[in-house]
Structures are given as C-alpha cells and as structure tokens.
Amino acid sequence: MLLTLVDGDRHAxxxxxxxxxxxxxxxxxxxxxxxxxxxxIDAGMIQxxxxxxxxxxxxxxxxxxxxxxxxxxxxxxxxxxxxxxxKAARARKxxxxxxxx
Amino acid sequence: MSLHLAETLxxxxxxxxxxxxxxxxxxxxxxxxxxxxxxxxxTHGTFGVMTVFLRSAGDTLRSAPGAWRDRPASxxxxxxxxxxxxxxxxxxxxxASGVLQDFxxxxxxxxxAPAFTAVAVTTLALGIxxxxxxxxxxxxxxxxxxxxRQPDRVVRIGARAAxxxxxxxxxxxxxxxxxxxxxxxxxxxxAVNLATILLSADNRTDQLLGEIASGGYHELLGAQASQGRxxxxxxxxxxxxxxxxxxxALWRRRFxxxxxxxxxxxxxxxxxTIVGVAGPxxxxxxxxxxxxxxxxxxxxGQALGANWRTDRSPHxxxxxxxxxxxxxxxxxxxxxxxxxxxxxxxxxxxxxxSPALIGRPAHACHISASERQRRGQACNPRPNRSGR
Numbered sequence: 001m002l003l004t005l006v007d008g009d010r011h012a013x014x015x016x017x018x019x020x021x022x023x024x025x026x027x028x029x030x031x032x033x034x035x036x037x038x039x040x041i042d043a044g045m046i047q048x049x050x051x052x053x054x055x056x057x058x059x060x061x062x063x064x065x066x067x068x069x070x071x072x073x074x075x076x077x078x079x080x081x082x083x084x085x086x087k088a089a090r091a092r093k094x095x096x097x098x099x100x101x
Numbered sequence: 102m103s104l105h106l107a108e109t110l111x112x113x114x115x116x117x118x119x120x121x122x123x124x125x126x127x128x129x130x131x132x133x134x135x136x137x138x139x140x141x142x143x144t145h146g147t148f149g150v151m152t153v154f155l156r157s158a159g160d161t162l163r164s165a166p167g168a169w170r171d172r173p174a175s176x177x178x179x180x181x182x183x184x185x186x187x188x189x190x191x192x193x194x195x196x197a198s199g200v201l202q203d204f205x206x207x208x209x210x211x212x213x214a215p216a217f218t219a220v221a222v223t224t225l226a227l228g229i230x231x232x233x234x235x236x237x238x239x240x241x242x243x244x245x246x247x248x249x250r251q252p253d254r255v256v257r258i259g260a261r262a263a264x265x266x267x268x269x270x271x272x273x274x275x276x277x278x279x280x281x282x283x284x285x286x287x288x289x290x291x292a293v294n295l296a297t298i299l300l301s302a303d304n305r306t307d308q309l310l311g312e313i314a315s316g317g318y319h320e321l322l323g324a325q326a327s328q329g330r331x332x333x334x335x336x337x338x339x340x341x342x343x344x345x346x347x348x349x350a351l352w353r354r355r356f357x358x359x360x361x362x363x364x365x366x367x368x369x370x371x372x373x374t375i376v377g378v379a380g381p382x383x384x385x386x387x388x389x390x391x392x393x394x395x396x397x398x399x400x401x402g403q404a405l406g407a408n409w410r411t412d413r414s415p416h417x418x419x420x421x422x423x424x425x426x427x428x429x430x431x432x433x434x435x436x437x438x439x440x441x442x443x444x445x446x447x448x449x450x451x452x453x454x455s456p457a458l459i460g461r462p463a464h465a466c467h468i469s470a471s472e473r474q475r476r477g478q479a480c481n482p483r484p485n486r487s488g489r
Binding site: 027029035042 | 128130132136137156159164171
C-alpha cells in the first residue's frame with residue numbers, strides 16, 4: 001500500500017486498483033483495506049491529503065492519502081530489505097539469475 | 102441481488118466494526134463497496150453484484166475482529182456532534198452493550214447470593230401481584246361504571262336472612278317472578294346470575310364466564326348491541342329457541358372478529374344460536390367479572406340443569422330515594438329485603454362502591470326498579486314461597 005502512494009496521492013479505490021494491477025493483493029476487501037489504512041495513519045506513515053486533483057477529475061466523496069516522510073523512509077527501507085533478500089536468494093540459486101529464463 | 106439490497110445489507114454488516122472505526126472510515130468504506138458493486142454490475146450484472154457483496158462480507162468478517170483489537174483503549178464512546186456515518190447506530194450499540202454487561206453482572210451477583218435473590222424475587226412478585234389485584238378491583242369498582250343508560254335508577258336488591266345480618270341473600274326464581282308481577286314500586290325487574298359455561302366451536306372448547314339473565318335484563322340496563330340483537334323478553338320463555346349473546350371481547354378473542362350472528366355453537370354441550378354481539382361497554386354487572394356470554398333464564402335450563410332456576414335467587418335494585426318504598430313493597434311479598442345502590446352516581450360519574458357489590462360479587466341476581474311507585478298504595482300481601 002505504501003508503494004502505491006509513492007507516485008502521488010491516491011484515494012482508497014485507486015490504492016485497491018493499483019494493488020490488483022500489481023498483482024500484490026488482487027482482491028483486497030474494503031474492510032481490510034481501510035483497516036490497513038487506519039493502521040498506517042496511526043503509525044504516521046500516511047496521512048489524509050488536503051490536495052485535491054483538478055475539478056474535472058475530482059470526486060468529492062473520495063478521501064485522498066499521501067505518504068508521510070516516515071512512510072517514504074519505511075517503504076524505501078522495506079524495498080531495500082526485500083532487494084537484499086532477493087539478491088541473497090539469487091546468490092544461493094534459490095531464484096533464477098536475472099537475464100535467464 | 103439488486104444493488105440497493107447489496108448496499109443495505111452491507112450497511113448492516115458494517116455494524117460489525119467498532120464505533121470509532123466507523124466514524125473515521127465508515128463513509129469511505131461504504132463508498133468503496135458501492136463503487137465496486139456498481140462496476141461489477143456494469144460488467145457482470147446481478148451476478149457481479151452478488152460476487153462483490155459475498156467477497157466484501159467475507160472480508161468484513163475477517164477484518165472486523167482485527168479492527169476491534171486495533172481500537173485505542175481510551176476512544177470516546179459519546180457520539181461526536183458532526184461525525185459522519187453510523188453515529189446513531191454506534192451510540193445505540195455502545196449503550197446496548199453496556200446494558201447487556203450490567204445485566205450479566207446483575208445475574209452473576211444474584212447467583213452468588215441465592216437467599217437474597219429469593220427474597221428479592223418474592224418481594225417483587227408479591228408487590229406486583231398486590232398492585233395488580235388492587236388496581237383491578239379499583240378499576241372494576243370505581244373506574245368502570247355500570248353499563249346502564251340510567252345508572253342512578255338501578256339498584257341491587259337482596260334478601261335479608263330471617264336471622265338478621267347484613268349479608269345480601271339471593272331470591273328463588275319463583276320469588277323473582279312474584280316480585281315482578283306484584284311489586285308496585287318497580288318499573289322493570291330483572292334477575293341475573295353468574296355461571297361458568299363451556300363454549301365448543303371450531304373443534305375447540307373454552308371455559309367462559311356467563312350471565313344467566315331474565316329476558317328484560319339488557320333492556321333494563323339500556324345496553325346496546327354492536328351486531329345483531331341482545332336478549333329480549335321473548336327469548337325468556339320456556340318454548341323459546343335457545344339463543345345466546347356474546348361479548349365484544351369474546352367475539353374478537355374467540356371468533357377473530359368473523360361474522361357470528363346466526364351461528365350455532367355448543368354451550369355446555371347444548372346447541373345455542375348466537376343472535377348478537379353486545380357493545381364493548383357491556384361487560385355485565387358483577388365486579389371484577391367481565392362477562393363473555395348471556396343466556397336467558399328459561400332456556401338456560403338446557404345448559405345448566407333444570408334445578409338452577411329454583412336454586413338461585415335475585416337481589417333487587419331501586420333508586421336510592423325510593424329504597425324504603427321498594428323495601429316496604431317487597432316486604433309485603435317476602436320476609437326481608439335489603440336494597441343498596443349500584444356503584445354508579447346519579448350522572449354515572451360518581452361511581453361509588455356498593456358494599457353489597459363488593460361483598461357479594463358472585464351468585465347475585467339483580468332486580469332493577471325505578472320510581473314509578475304509587476305513593477300511599479297499600480301492600481298486596483301474598484304467601485311467601487321461599488319461606489323467608
């Protein structure tokens with residue numbers, strides 16, 4: 001979810017669509033999504049955004065969320081941790097090397 | 102499944118989340134569900150809506166327990182004045198859960214102190230029972246007027262025992278007929294008595310409280326029928342067809358308000374034809390004994406046995422200011438008569454209690470009279486059949 005907000009503010013439906021498109025979480029339910037949003041807000045990683053898109057693209061019902069500085073650090077750290085994990089897995093030939101089928 | 106139905110059901114499902122969660126995310130959560138459902142309807146129709154709903158319902162059941170665990174320990178329980186969604190439901194849920202918790206604690210404490218519980222329950226039972234009994238009596242004696250057109254002109258008359266005393270005694274049926282024929286101070290005279298009657302109809306038998314009355318009883322009281330007719334003098338003849346009148350309450354309770362006039366029913370296993378339903382105000386004239394059915398005396402022998410007519414005896418009723426005249430008139434025909442006013446004032450609003458009515462609410466016959474006495478008329482002595 002943090003990753004979906006890296007490119008900019010998103011509303012919950014946009015987050016859900018991004019998760020489905022990335023095949024990270026293709027069928028996350030609304031309750032689970034909002035529970036996670038609540039947890040991330042409580043943890044200070046995201047916050048509700050005051051910025052609204054252009055009027056013709058805006059939907060008044062939507063709440064937009066954006067990454068906080070802490071959230072950006074956390075998602076970067078997590079991505080780095082996962083990258084290191086993947087490298088270690090490749091080094092042990094648990095995963096195929098890049099460029100090979 | 103329609104979109105509206107899915108949205109309604111999902112609103113109910115959202116009650117599974119804590120109040121604080123619904124306040125913060127409830128509206129957005131619902132909007133998200135609605136967007137998904139609408140999009141699914143466009144692509145897959147009703148099946149798509151159902152799929153989204155079922156998936157969201159499952160997700161709700163999975164995520165709600167976690168939301169309860171996540172909620173802050175000191176979250177506010179009172180509704181915020183401008184919060185957005187589910188405030189009222191959340192407030193009600195909070196208070197309902199508080200009541201349930203209080204109830205559980207009360208039950209637990211009561212189980213820990215059985216002696217106290219027994220005393221408390223007994224005290225409550227006695228208190229409630231006493232209050233109910235007292236109110237029922239007050240309602241019957243003080244609040245409910247006699248169903249009479251001229252309650253100030255109707256009194257209850259009873260015989261006095263040869264040995265004295267204040268108890269109202271009953272008259273025999275032959276005495277009643279003699280009084281009716283001979284008394285000169287009485288405009289109308291009617292006898293009535295209570296009886297337990299078994300009503301059989303529609304493969305069901307019910308025990309009812311009835312009044313066995315002489316033919317002019319309803320006319321004397323000025324009672325009105327809501328359907329059909331009430332008992333007439335013609336019904337109270339030995340050769341008359343057996344007919345009965347039922348109360349409005351019985352008609353609604355036992356016959357579910359269906360047409361009953363002309364219907365044949367079994368009363369104490371004898372066939373009677375229901376000729377009318379009394380008006381709602383007609384409930385009989387015995388304290389605390391709402392009447393369900395009325396039968397004429399002459400034909401009631403079919404239901405109550407031939408001896409009934411000679412075993413029972415009436416009390417008589419006259420206006421208060423002619424008590425002494427009626428008393429003297431009737432004394433000419435019998436040993437002793439005691440007349441008391443009915444529990445109604447001159448305008449029907451006084452509703453004073455009659456000691457005789459309270460003291461002897463059962464097995465009393467009523468004889469009504471009004472002032473048509475002939476002042477100064479001499480007594481008409483006659484033999485006393487009953488020996489009183």
